[in-house]
Structures are given as structure tokens and as C-alpha cells.
Amino acid sequence: MQHSFDVAVIGAGHAGCEAANATAKMGFRTLLLTINFNNIAFMPCNPSVGGPGKGNLVREVDALGGLIGRNTDLAHLQIRALNTNKGPAVRALRAQTDKQLYQRLMQNYLERQPLISIRQGEVIALDRIKDHWRLTLSTGVKYEVAAVVIATGTFLRGKVHIGQLSFPSGPQGQHPAIAFGEYLETLGVKFKRFKTGTPARVRRRSLNFAAMIEQPGDHLAYGFSHWVPWAPREPVSCWLTYTNEQTHEIIRKNLHLAPMYCGAITGIGTRYCPAIENKVVNFPHRERHQVFIEPEGLNTDEMYVAGLSSSLPEEIQDQFLRTVPGLEEVEIVRPGYAIEYDVIAPEQLSASLQIREWPGVFSAGQINGTSGYEEAAAQGIIAGINAGLYLKGESPFVLRRDEAYIGVLIDDLVTKENNEPYRIMTSRAEFRLSLRQENADLRLTDYAYRFKLISDEEYDRFQAKRQRILAKLSYLEQNQLLPDSKESRALQEITGITIQQKISLKQLLKMPAVKLSALWDVIAPEKGCLLEDEVVENYVKYEGYLEREAKMAARLRKMEEKKLPEDLDYMAVPNLSSEAREKLNKFRPATLGQAGRISGISPADLSTLLIWLTGSGR
């Protein structure tokens, strides 16, 4: 039995898979541990990937050389473009996936990596042996590694609730990690309890689709990945139906049986993906709520009932489901449930996702208090990269808020007291216009190459693309249309704009009515690549705004450059408010910028800190 690895990744969910892939690509022998080998990259909740903010995360992870984007493209059932008319900042892709296919593809990909060994086993202890870490499995097998990524999802002391019934469990009936949670606690890790939930799965054959509205996919020219060629498929549809007063009545009558309402659950749930119980209670005036019926895959009869997440008793779930048009004869395959689990209190994490007091131990994914596959994957790749850098003795990789949604996500995680599972949203990003989905590679792929997460060939491809974009931009800047020329007449025909005097193509493109495709039609007969043209077009049309964001970012960067010493004792800094002292000692921000984003830190506290730092000659 091979026992010598550089790094161990505990958990093979969406965070763990990315972390293991990153450390292996960086050249480290990687042990990927999973409680159940059948459930690698398992999707315990909805079958979809992407959406506003989330889709940007997927493209960013992909641009960094991660897996979620390519795997989603390969396993997709349908894909849609969202917010198409609301501006480039919020354009987003969302895919429905075939869950089983997704898992199989991810497993096969990881199995092909020579430096990754996937093993089934439950970790029950993690001990520090000098500058190494020793993992002990429940079978007694031990591994010694130099770095660890903990990515245990909702497994740590997981507890499932269905009505009055509750039992220790991982998601969807899997074995929970009870012993490991307890062990970490004895080592001094502070945990919070969060709660999440999922709706029932139902049998396709029991549904009447004629009573629902079909939600077909779009025919798109590209998917998430920058690297695997996009192979669109004939979209598989989802279906829309609605709850009604009858549904709500049943739920209201049985609220006392819901663990959230009878006090059985103490964990804190999400507001953006609430149980139907909460929707009915919090929005009593709504006459109906949307219900999306989504296929779980091509090789299964299971359908996902999005919008009706519930932890009411199975019988009640059965009752209220039947009130929904199209679900009158519904057969539940698995009931919905709520799950409570351990979450690491965020002040114990540094911006590199390392557990502060434990050199070489990182954590990623739901255990850090997020929700969503995309958020997990984003942290997974960063934890993996940082484990690799730690092994190399290099300083950690921290993305800024103006560079990536990943930066926003992790910065929020380590500076904010989140009291519900964290989901990325575009409104959390102050540089929303710069962090577009179509320019993710331009923002991040240089890093991917630096860390060797992509191949030389892939990087060459990227550089060629960047060259083409730059060439197009300078072409637009340098070429002009003359009044009364053949081209300007053609343009007038398409756009209705009369050209009065010599004007550069770039100036023309800044006009709202002028699309880049129209310009190409007029001046160059061959069509450009769609995705690249989107970059060019957005860059020109939003130049002013982008420059404004860049200026803001530069100001922010200045604050980020002011490093705060790790060992700074804030209790000893005179003149700080006591709340600030407490918060700063708790979160130990790495920079003045980070300190400013901690809730409860006032501008006065910041100037005090700044003055004190300059005064003490640091």
C-alpha cells in the first residue's frame, strides 16, 4: 500500500476534486479521500450549474485550469443564456447537467491523472507530527503528508431532518463524518451549525407534462469552458408549473411538523433557496410560487422539483406536491429533507484558505460556510493552489476583489460574519462590469500557466486569442469610415446612422445602435469569433465605465498594499474602539483594505490603525 503522498484532500466533492487536480498539476503526489468511491463529484441538490455570478465563477475556475467548466459542458443536458438584454456585466450561462454523467466524467478525469490516488476511507483524526500532518482512517490506516485540504462539504456531523424524524447522515443517505467533526473540535476548531435543504425527487412517468409549460434550452455558440471544444446537444427540456392556495394551505396547516418551525433545527438556513415552508410564511400574499421540474439525467427516471425544497414529513410532501398542476399523480422517489452540518467559523481562516493556526492545512467548500457547487469549486482550486505553493515554500495566491468573483467570494468569507450559507451574487461585486464572464481568461489564465494548471498548448491557444483581440481593438482604433463611402452607405442601411464626417470605427462602435457584427459586415466580409467579439465590443462600448472601475480598483489596491502584521495585538493599539479591537483580533485581517471591510470597523478605526502603524515604524 502506497503511503507516501505530499498532500491529502479530504472529500471528493466539487471543492475536493478541484483541489486535488490543482495540487497534482503542480507536481505533488496527491491522495484524494472519499467516504464513498461511488459518489465522486456528487450533486446532492439541483442538477444545474451557473447563473448570474455563479456562471462567472465557473468560467473563472475554468480560466484558472479547473474542472467544473469542462465537465459541465461535457455533461450538459441544456444550456441557457440569462440576462441577455440587461448588459454585459450580468450576462450569464446556466446549464442543466446529467448528474450521473457528470460524476463519471469527473471520476474518469481524475483517475487519468498520474499523481492522483483516489481512495475510499473515513478520516477520523488529523494530528500534527512536527512539520507534517498524520491522517488516521477508521480502518486504522495512517498517512503522513505535508499539506492537507479539508473539503468535507455537509458531511461533518451531518444530521438529516424529515418531519419529526432526524438521524445522523451525509447528503442523500450517505455515511456522515461524525468522528472527524468531534476530533477537530477537540483540537480547538470552532464550528457553527448551518442548515440547507433539498426538495423531493419524483418519477418522470408519474408526471403530466401537458399541464406544465415547457422550458426548452437555448442554442448557444459556446459553453463554459475555454479549453474543451463546445459540443452542443439537442437540448433536453425542463418544465414550469406553479403552487397554488391549496398547496399553501396544506403547508400552513402542517407547519408544526416542520423541524424549522418546531425548534428541532437550530442551524441557520439560506434565504435565496428557502424551503417552501419559509416562502409560504414569509410571503403570505403570494398566490403562487414557481416550480421547475428538471431532469436529473438521461439514464434515470428521476426528476428534480426545484422550488419545493421541504423538510415536512414525507406524507405531507406527498400531499402538497399533488396539488401542483401536472403532479396530481406524483410518485416520490426520494423525499426532500433538511441537513444540518458543521461549518468552520470564518475568523479561523486566512485569505489563502489556510486554517490560521495550522500551517499547511486548508479548507474549502461548504465547510467554509458557502452553498453551491460553483462556490465550492472556486474555493477548491484556490485551496489546492495554495497547498501547492505552501509545499513549494512560496507565498500564497490571493485574488483581489477587482480581479475575480473568486476574490469577492473568499474575501467576503474571511472578513464577514455570514449567518447563512453564502452564495455569490453579482450585487456583491463592486467591480461587476470588469468581472464579466466572457473575459475570465484574460483576467486569470496567466496565473493558470504560472501554476502549471494548463498545458503549454492551451496557453499558446490563449495567447493567440489575446493577440487577436488586441489586433481587433487596434484595427478599430486605426481605421475610419469616410462620409459617402460605399461602407458608410452600407452601414447606414443596417443601422440608420448617417456618417457626416470622418470617424474611427472605435468611435462608431461606441454608439448604442452600432453592433460590432454590423461593422464587420460592412468592412470585412469574414465573420469574427463570437466570444472574442464580445470582449472587443464590451471593451469599446463600456470603456469609460471600465476606466472608472480601474481607478476605483487602484485606490483599493493601495489599501491592500498596506499589510497588517499577522501577530499584531489589537488590544494594545491605543484609541481603537473596543468593538474594532475585538473584531480585528478575531478576524486578523492581512491588509488595511481587508480590515475596512470587516463589519463594525469605522473609518475612525482605520485612520487610527494607519496612524498607529506609521507611528510605530512598521
Added chain:
Amino acid sequence: MKTTETIAAIATPPGEGGIGIIRISGDEALLVGTKILRHPSGKPIKSWPERKVRLGYVVSPDGERVDEVIFFYFKKNHSYTGEDVLEIQGHGGYQNLKKILTLVLKAGARLAEPGEFTKRAFLNGRIDLAQAEAVIDLIRARTDLAQQAAFKQLQGDLSQILKEQENSLMELLVPIEAALDFPEDEIPDLERARALEQIHEVRRALEQLLAQADRGILLRDAASVVIVGRPNVGKSSLLNQLLGEERAIVTPLPGTTRDFVSEIIDLEGVPVRLIDTAGIRPINDPVEKAGVEKARQLMAEADLIVVLFDAATPLTPEDQELIAFLQAKNPLVVLNKTDLPVKLQVETLQTAFPQAKIRFISALSGEGIQELKAEIRAELMGTAGREEQPVLVTKVRHKEALSEAIECLNLVEEGLAEAGSEDLLALNLRAALEALGKITGRSVSAEIIEEIFSQFCIGK
């Protein structure tokens, strides 16, 4: 570890008041007190009960009694600055207070910089930024009206008005943001026509505040009024008249004032900085030449120029030169020495300044001075009387924030009218809110997310 330096200053305005206060703040406040204060019995003071009025003497190092005083002690957590504070009330004569202060400084304190007590209160989290600014204004406020504006801000009048506008903008922004982040949830579409109206209203309210801002900034920073004229026309005499005291030197010799003299006066509630300049004429004396140069510069920076002519002599070439220089500057034209027989041709002057209403005064007798004061005030503040709406925006920083917000709202209006995309609408609305937040301290980004979830049922 760094300790804060102990600072001290006379806390009451200079003048012959009944009593005067010396404030000492910092870790060594009591140490200073122990050194210079004695019991009425002459014994040193050992105990320092907090917030108790006590009687005693200030003594010099060789034990001599300097003044009989009252003193109080405030511990860190109860004081204005958030540091140990000792306040000594002595007899108010300036010379006397200065003597006590000198002893305090000798005992180890350092002289406080202007506003330093407030700065410390701010740094110690005792007061927030807007309050700190208002307090500093309050301290600096020299006149009733300026004091009113400072008080108003302390009580949050400005914040109250801005809060309403912020709420109105939030009301628009939240559904836009919600729809951007949750395109598949049922969030009502933006009603552009209604939104346009709402934005328009907010913009108008902000513009009104901004329109008053110049007046407000004037209140805080004292308008400057420069008195110019050729030598010997009576500039210094006029300054003294307006001031009501003999501040500037007056002689029958031309070229008396060689540097400028400046004093602040209260013109019915408006603080005005009056500046008397060196008479303008061609000269060779380098000192006087520098004075004339300075006068030209002061004219360029002034809020109002008062140009003085001598009624008792015909216009001189120097007067003519000045007239040419002031053509575009819209000065207040004043004819002095009207107590003497008038030799100057008023018509010539009127042709030179066709727009101006020429005022007649005598800086010697005081004739026409009250009227001139009213004229100056009206020029500076517009013709409105004292009872008009209170001025709320008194800081350049606030004015800038308001302009920025208005600019962003213009972009929002443009976007709404021209089918602009929602991401930019949201961006500009946010920027407007952030600009207002610079005044009110409200941070919108966290609030938006809270609001999205409380207003809309989100989630599949």
C-alpha cells in the same frame, strides 16, 4: 507601546470674559495637575475624584500663587476626547490665562493644534466624522448664522433630508438588482416612466441643496472682501469704520499701508474677512511694490471688491489705471470723503462703471457706512433676508459628493430614457448612493442584499 502626548489649550475664545477655561487632555493630565494645582490650604492635591467641582490655586514652580481657580477631572471613558481630561477655570483676562497655560506647558503638556481635541475625540470613536466636522465648524463659527448651520448639521438635518433621497434611490435599485441576480424568479419589470419621475425628483432635491451650498460654504469659510483704491483715498479709514475700532493705521500720507491688513467682521450674521490693501500706484520701493502685487492677487481671489475713490480730488491717472483693471470684475464702487466739497466728476465714474450704483460715504464721519454694510452683505448673500431657508451644506467635501451624485443620476435618467441596459442603471444608481454615503456614512452594498431578500421571494 506608544502613549499619547498630553495636550493643552485655552478653550474659551480670547477676550476679556469673566472666566476662561484651560483644557488638558492625555495620559499625563493629572501629572500636570499635581504639579501646578494646590488646595486652598496650600497642600498638594493627592486624590482626584471624578467630575467634582473643586476650588484651588495655580502655583508657579517656586510656590507663588498665580490665580484662584476651579477645576474638574474627567476619566478617559467619560471625557469628550476619550482621554483623561483636566479642566481649569481661571479668571478670564487673556494675560492671566496665558500665564496659567505657560505653567501647564512647563509641567509637561504640549500646546494643542487647532481642532486637536476634536480630532482625538474622533480617533477615539467618541464622535463620528460628520459630527467631528460639525464640531470643528462650531468652534470656528464666528457668527450666529454660521453657528445655526453647524448646529443643524449636528442634529442631523442634512442627514435627514439625504436619507429620504437615499431611500427613494434604494427603492428603485433593489428590484433592479434582484432581477439581475435572480432572472428566473418572478420579479416585477422595471417601470421606466415611473422610475424616471422618481429619479428626477431626487435629483431636484439634491440640486436644491447644492444651490444653497455656495452660501453655506461662504458661511463657514468667511467671504473675503478686498478694499482697493489709490493711496490716501481712505481705505484704512473705511476698514476701521466697518470694524468699529482703530485697527489699521491712518495717516494723511499716501502709502501708509504697505502690507495688507485683514480682520473678520460680522455683517448681520455673515462672517466677512475684510482686507485693506496697499494703495495701488506705480512705485519703486520694493516693500511697497510687493504690497501692491499682493493687492492684485487678493483682488483676483476675492469674493467681492470694494473700490474706493476720493470725492475731494478729480480722477488721477492712477485711478484711471485701476478703473481699467477692474472693468470685468464687477466691483462695488464707493466715493469717499463726501464730507468735503466734491471735485470728482461722478458722471465720468458712472461711464467707467455703467452697471454700478455708486455709493457715497464718509469714512471720517461714518455717513453711509450702515448702508454700505447692507450692500456688501446683499452682494455676498443675494438679496434674500435672514429668514430664508436654513443652509445645510457647509462643506466643500459635501458639495463635491452632491455634485457627484447628481452627475450619476443624470446618467441614470439618460439610461432610463434611452433604453439603457439594467447593469449600467444599477451601476450609476449605486454610484449615486455611494456618493451620498460619503455624507451620511450609509453603506449601501450590504443593505442591498438584505433588501433583496426581504422584499422578494427568491429561490428555486
